[in-house]
Amino acid sequence: MTLTVEIASWVLILLGSFFTVAGAFGLVRMPEIFTRMHAASVIDTLAVGLLILGMSLQAGFSLVTLKLLFLLALFFFTGPVVTHALAQACLHEGVKPMLREDRRDRNRPQSTNANDGRQS
Amino acid sequence: MFVAAAVAVLVALALAITRAIMGPTVFDRVLAGNSVGTLAIMLLAVVGFLTGRPEFLDIGLTYGLLNLIGTLAVLKFFRHGDLAYDVDDELRS
Numbered sequence: 001m002t003l004t005v006e007i008a009s010w011v012l013i014l015l016g017s018f019f020t021v022a023g024a025f026g027l028v029r030m031p032e033i034f035t036r037m038h039a040a041s042v043i044d045t046l047a048v049g050l051l052i053l054g055m056s057l058q059a060g061f062s063l064v065t066l067k068l069l070f071l072l073a074l075f076f077f078t079g080p081v082v083t084h085a086l087a088q089a090c091l092h093e094g095v096k097p098m099l100r101e102d103r104r105d106r107n108r109p110q111s112t113n114a115n116d117g118r119q120s
Numbered sequence: 121m122f123v124a125a126a127v128a129v130l131v132a133l134a135l136a137i138t139r140a141i142m143g144p145t146v147f148d149r150v151l152a153g154n155s156v157g158t159l160a161i162m163l164l165a166v167v168g169f170l171t172g173r174p175e176f177l178d179i180g181l182t183y184g185l186l187n188l189i190g191t192l193a194v195l196k197f198f199r200h201g202d203l204a205y206d207v208d209d210e211l212r213s
Contacts, residue, residue: 013122013125014125020128020132020162021135023132024132024133027151036148037151044158055166059174067177070181071177071184074181074185075158075184078184082154085192086195088199089199093147093199095145
């Protein structure tokens with residue numbers, strides 16, 4: 001394997017590892033279900049895509065690469081389906097999205113408190 | 121390099137399980153369970169490369185299909201209260 005392919009595969013796998021941890025961190029830190037879905041979709045798309053591309057560069061042109069690409073296609077189709085079903089179920093159960101600000105009275109003078117409009 | 125990826129996936133698994141235990145609503149737990157499934161597949165792939173036996177990917181493919189079915193089944197149960205619920209029956213009646 002040439003050095004260029006090796007370095008590209010390293011970079012892809014390390015980036016994928018970073019986005020895996022970042023998505024899982026968002027899953028814990030985000031305030032409510034819809035924003036948590038947004039964080040979890042980072043794992044389902046970016047992290048999985050980068051890890052699988054890096055691993056298929058490691059595997060070369062073989063059956064393993066084909067299986068990895070099948071795995072990528074599986075995530076490509078099931079991720080949006082699951083997220084859509086979850087959002088529909090949430091809205092059906094009456095879970096309201098948390099809004100950062102109510103824009104109906106946005107001409108009101110800005111408040112001067114330190115938390116910058118965030119809800120605790 | 122594969123060790124770093126495996127450690128990252130394990131840390132992410134721990135965080136996702138934290139959310140599954142903490143989650144205030146059942147949907148948080150379903151979302152965390154789906155993420156745990158995704159991360160388990162990635163852990164299977166990475167550990168397969170780490171030990172030089174990438175044949176574990178078949179198990180990963182099967183687990184991905186089961187993960188989809190399981191998540192949709194749980195969501196259907198919590199939305200309709202019945203796994204055999206048929207939307208077409210409601211439309212016909």
